[in-house]
Amino acid sequence: MSIRANFAKLFKRTAETPDGDPFALEHPCQCSPEWPGLETTANGHMLPAQPSSHYSVLTNPEVGPFVARCIGCQARYPHPWVIQQGAPMPFDWDR
Numbered sequence: 529m530s531i532r533a534n535f536a537k538l539f540k541r542t543a544e545t546p547d548g549d550p551f552a553l554e555h556p557c558q559c560s561p562e563w564p565g566l567e568t569t570a571n572g573h574m575l576p577a578q579p580s581s582h583y584s585v586l587t588n589p590e591v592g593p594f595v596a597r598c599i600g601c602q603a604r605y606p607h608p609w610v611i612q613q614g615a616p617m618p619f620d621w622d623r
């Protein structure tokens with residue numbers, strides 16, 4: 529199995545909830561003010577996310593499977609974002 533395939537498997541289900549529903553909803557943020565906070569998920573763990581001037585390797589939608597959503601209305605965040613620095617790694621062996 530290629531490294532890329534392993535990577536995708538490692539972070540599977542990041543764009544869907546365990547029930548198979550989309551993790552983030554395809555609509556504009558409906559909060560006031562907009563984007564009160566961002567969150568993402570990996571391996572069933574929730575992780576804090578934050579807006580950024582650029583994507584990280586993990587959060588780039590062309591590379592990784594991560595999706596960020598609004599903590600208020602669950603809208604998909606359409607701009608670059610990163611996993612918040614210092615956030616715990618999304619692996620059970622790291623908890």
Ligand SMILES: [Zn+2]
Pocket residue numbers: 557558559562563564598599600601602603
């Ligand atoms: Zn919102």
